[in-house]
Amino acid sequence: MPVEEFVAGWISGALGLVLGHPFDTVKVRLQTQTTYRGIVDCMVKIYRHESLLGFFKGMSFPIASIAVVNSVLFGVYSNTLLVLTATAHQERRAQPPSYTHIFLAGCTGGFLQAYCLAPFDLIKVRLQNQTEPMAQPGSPPPQYRGPVHCAASIFREEGYRGLFRGAWALMLRDTPTMGVYFLTYEGLCRQYTPEGQNPSSATVLVAGGFAGIASWVAATPLDVIKSRMQMDGLRRRVYQGVLDCMVSSVRQEGLGVFFRGVTINSARAFPVNAVTFLSYEYLLRLWG
Numbered sequence: 001m002p003v004e005e006f007v008a009g010w011i012s013g014a015l016g017l018v019l020g021h022p023f024d025t026v027k028v029r030l031q032t033q034t035t036y037r038g039i040v041d042c043m044v045k046i047y048r049h050e051s052l053l054g055f056f057k058g059m060s061f062p063i064a065s066i067a068v069v070n071s072v073l074f075g076v077y078s079n080t081l082l083v084l085t086a087t088a089h090q091e092r093r094a095q096p097p098s099y100t101h102i103f104l105a106g107c108t109g110g111f112l113q114a115y116c117l118a119p120f121d122l123i124k125v126r127l128q129n130q131t132e133p134m135a136q137p138g139s140p141p142p143q144y145r146g147p148v149h150c151a152a153s154i155f156r157e158e159g160y161r162g163l164f165r166g167a168w169a170l171m172l173r174d175t176p177t178m179g180v181y182f183l184t185y186e187g188l189c190r191q192y193t194p195e196g197q198n199p200s201s202a203t204v205l206v207a208g209g210f211a212g213i214a215s216w217v218a219a220t221p222l223d224v225i226k227s228r229m230q231m232d233g234l235r236r237r238v239y240q241g242v243l244d245c246m247v248s249s250v251r252q253e254g255l256g257v258f259f260r261g262v263t264i265n266s267a268r269a270f271p272v273n274a275v276t277f278l279s280y281e282y283l284l285r286l287w288g
């Protein structure tokens, strides 16, 4: 099994992740808390109350896990294409795979990475939602002291299955939208690249950026539900399951609830995925 896709996926994912994390924190807060009036209000409050560090809450675990998560995504994607079309990544410019194959390979990658991502994403969301200022002497300590403590407490209080809270919603979110992700990327690259050639860096940046936006817009409704399921169970269980969470969120907040965080998510998605695809393509070319 060709491994360079796995390694390229890991490195490019890490670069994108650091760049996008501050946006991600704002997004998670807007989706799960009602104290903020909008993006700017949320940013100002985080900065005033928690300093710049507040934006980077919950980042260490994603960084550690991105090696697994992104390499599974890109590695499974590329190797599924290999199985479906019998072409390795070096040959794909000359013999481009069909869009159906690209979509199916993307869905497969998305489905498998969701299982690896679930516990890490849960811990990230729990830490991002702690609004206490970091390390202030005298102030009451936050519920979770850090990622390891958070994982251990969830395990203790909610059991092994607690670590997979929201995993269903995450899988439903990622399977089709990772298909959309790769489809948009490949489609745009082909549109702006003469046949048989490699796309230019500018094309890769723009195609990667729009692939991020398109897949995130499609993913936002289930992203909101996923984040809420992950926060559920902290004090007492509110939702019976994915469907129940959808119905009660819409009842209480209207259909608009499905698009909470979509603006900030798109603003984050462009640079993150532009950088992710640029470094991915660059590394694969480097390794031939």
Ligand SMILES: C[N+](C)(C)CCCC[C@H](N)C(=O)O
Pocket: 013, 016, 173, 174, 177, 178, 181, 212, 215, 216, 217, 219, 269, 272, 273
């Ligand atoms: C499928 N879904 C839309 C959820 C994600 C697509 C982009 C993934 C990328 N690592 C990022 O963090 O933006």
